[in-house]
Amino acid sequence: MEQQKQHIVIRGCGVISPLGFDAASIAQAYLNGTPAFTQIPHQGTPTPVAALPAAAELQLQQLVHANPTYKQLDRSVLLAMYAAKQAASQAGWLQENFTSDDDLAVNIGSSRGATGLFEQHFEAFQQEQLSSSASPTTTLGNLSSWVAHAVNAGGAQISHSITCSTALMAVANGVAWLKAGMAKRFLAGGTEAPLTDFTIAQMKAVSIYSKLYDHPYPCQPYAQEKQNTFTLGEGAAVFALEQINQPKAGAVCIEAVGLGFEKLTSKTGISAEGLNFQKAMRQALAQLPEQDRSVDLIITHTPGTRAGDKAELTAIQAVFGSNLPSLTTNKWLIGHTLGASGALSMQYALHILQRQHVPSLPYPHLLVQQPALRYRRIMINAAGFGGNAASIVVGIL
Template sequence: MKRVVVTGIGMINSLGLDKESSFKAICEGKTGVKRITSFDVSDFPVQIAAEITDFDPLTVLDGKEVKKADRFIQLGIKASNEAMADANLGDFDASKFGVSSAAGIGGLPNIEKNSVTLAEKGVKRISPFFIPSALVNMLGGMVSINHGLQGPNLSSVTACAAGTHAISQAAKCILVGQTKGMLVVGAEATICGVGVGGFAAMKALSTRNDDPAKASRPFDADRDGFIMGEGAGALVLEEYESAKARGARIYAELVGFGESGDAHHITSPSLEGPLSAMKQALSMAGDDIRVDYINAHGTSTPVNDKNETAALKQAFGANVPPVSSTKGQIGHCLGAAGAIEAVISIMAMRDGIMPPTINYTTPDADCDLDYVPNVARKADINVAMSNSFGFGGTNGVVIFKKL
């Protein structure tokens, strides 16, 4: 089969509008978690999130197109543009270049808005752009139009594993020779009344409204839920020989991926599902691959962090490499998380630095690994793994190797 490499990356989140500024802030241990400003949260039990407050959609779309694109699409276009420019493709065969997009929920703010419009003003006031702007796959549709990508146009809608699944789905297209390249983009923007209210009703979110900066506490004994984030991550994947022939700058090779289902519970994870995905990825990578760093799913929920720690111990035995969760800095970006965290993992390899797990102050007996607590760590990272696990028991793992 073909080899798959990464030649371009892009990212936007609550700490930065581009990959360089946001990665720097992540490694400095800063956080984008703050009181929600996009709608009135005074009556909500959860009033904090990792919002992007300084993004202007007119920087990526003209005024007419902005109306057709929900916020998650706008953010995805921003990250995609950065990744495509970063790859510096020049002339390429558009028929052999596709897109693999991802979101967990898609245009939830538009669904909320138009539902209210229907109830209060009637059916004739529903926006004609409502459906196109809300569809998850319209992210890939608009991105493919922007860049003229005529290869496969795929979309993953697998909750918090979607971004990671979009990477593996894109890789499969290249591995079997269907395409020469794929643009992967995962995006999410669900910080709205229905989104925050829905997750709060599940008791999934932290309620530390009085201390937003310390609310997300992955692997800490006092963790009480995740923080909603928004953002997008994008990667340009190419067939290795093709990328090499054009003289591309290669960030990393995708050497392994795994996908599994828990078949257990709609929201509570099993040990076997995440473990299976990790084992698949490690097996595909090969016995000569030694993972140096793991970007964990690490949501800051009591069950996930304990379960992921146990799965890591079974996958790696006594030799679990350093692990960190960057969700304390940028929140949990749901369907975009896997794409964003893959970009973070690749940049960690590039710069030789492990991002920290911030707000780690009280050790948990059930979470006893090296979580790179609070301060980034310089390290020679040749292989990085990124985990993503979603509601419905859907799991995805990717492994990248520096070339």
Template sequence: MGVSVKRIVVTGMGIVSPLGCGVQHVWQSLLAGKSGVTRLSEQLVADIPCKVAGQVPSIDSDPLHGFDPLATIPAKERKKMDRFIEFALVAAREALTQAGWSPASAAEQERTATVIATGIGGFSEIANAVHTTDERGPRRLSPFTIPSFLANLAAGHVSIAHGFRGPIGAPVTACAAGAQAIGDAARMIRSGEADIALCGGAEAAIHRVSLAGFAAARALSSAYSDQPESASRPFDRDRDGFVMGEGAGLIVIESLEYALARGATPLAELVGYGTSADAYHLTAGPEDGNGARRAMEIAIRQAGVTVDEIDHINAHATSTQVGDKGELAAIKTLFGAHPVAITSTKSATGHLLGAAGGIEAIFTIQALRDQVVPPTLNLHHPDEDAAGMNLVALQARPQKMRYALSNGFGFGGVNASLLLKRWQ
């Protein structure tokens, strides 16, 4: 990058996921090959083909690392928000604590951006409101009904809770939203609108209606109901659809100058961001992965490096036949014979939709920090299109890495790719 372009570093990370809460715990679980995909209650999915999902464990089921909203959110406030907002607030606290960021002055507050994406927003609250209206009448709706599910209210609640008065945004670009939130926040810093930002994504859309809708589109896995941990199998020949997940992944990014001036410790550097549109189909990308390739290419070009310098890709790969093939084609076209190490962590978490880009950016940062590529679980028989490609299957692999990509692609033909660099 040119000397006139502000360098952006990551200084904090926070996560709520199907593997539990807390970056270190989740990362170690991922490296150990654990899965957060479980069987859903029969009441929820009795008449739905897909019967598994990546659900965030509660504090009751996992006292050490389960989700405990009351540790962060007053009970009175919880009545005003959908679960995706709760996830964002808990992940935000962890990220901000690690970054050591709590703006004290008005100037600091006004230079702090909040960009938190979601793919769907408060889906459960919308569905519950419809049920209440139909069964009990409109007068029984809470005055907090609308703000409980609005897509921008994760960013809104976090901004209010922490006094962030700078730019605020909420990308709603399906499964690319989390990655785009990080890229958009970086642009705000580079343009001079903010010095520091909390960004990423949050999602909590595991509901009968969403499961039934995705199942109707034949997008969800239905062949592994009795083996939930085997259902999400990106790049595997026997994959039959994605597994829904939920959670939040948020990071703190800031200009390198600002971070060093306040004594923060950089965890990684965000050196490139690329985004593109397929202009092809509502729910499927082109077979050649042209849009995905261009997003990665833009991120690499923005960083001023070459494809041969990229060591690792945390792929978007969701475990669908069409999507995984398109991404493999994009990688093969862009990287040629370069043996970039490819993995999909959705094999362990399921697909967190608008939150995927946030948690997968965290996994990519951790891979660079620890110099180890997490495994793609259930990858026993690689797709024939992956022949000659460097897929990291079944077990984590130690590897020297300097640059790594994190991809996010979504319905509507939206593609996003983040390029991260190891901090040394």
């Protein structure tokens, strides 16, 4: 008797980003195709960023005021908690007045962690006014432990950083834990709140930050500009994952997970051939059914850096050859959210699969797309400093 196939189903998705505070508001933003960028003064220079809109900020502040303890937490932790509660509620897992669920595990990642709070505490340290809360509130472990408290999860609580691949690595970990039987349900995702003086300064120091502060599209993936257009954004997305034998029609499943690494050849770990991307994509494709390893669309990492964007496109060409799928990205709308970017790209994939809608790219020098008649399978790419990359394939039943 043939063994019944197990599916990793996305039972819920929570999200907060420069486009909105739930699936409905963000779907409308994608339909409108309006970029979320504003400009702020940074070190005397106008600087483009993508921050939460007023409606999303109001939602986040309501969470903060729901519990006096939350006021001591970093913004990255609050974003993760907001998204996780939304995902757990959508999945039917949010039972706040009951004892903790030991079969519910959590893995939340961030590239930078409690950046804003750390900067505040360091400034206080320089003035010899350091608070006793500095250490416990700035550890990376806050991400998963506070999320676990917020959703009453009693299983594993994992926080990690693998730079900008972080969120997809968290999802990959969730898939592995579910398949291994080490958890029955899993919340996985990424969060980032990098719109701080020091973080922006770091990105400028690498000479990748966009100077197009007065342009409606300061972040231009695929563009032929003779400059980098990397622009920071903030946000979080978390997914409620469960292994199910017979999912309902229309369910979105994680079909494959691929990881890739390459030896460091530069500060950012990017080779011209995008070897890390190639390895991740090939590994993911190899996990699909042998008779059907096609994908209809790739949501690329492409943060608007000349070297990084070119390397990823070169890698895609090497892997897919003449069967090149359509390509798209959401960074022209929300910028690069570092450790949360893969999760927000994955939420974008859910939007496309469920609504069959891909916004056009209105800024100059577009990458030509050939739309599919129906999007049924999407690959999401992410890569980060250190030579790492991840590819996840999601499909709709």
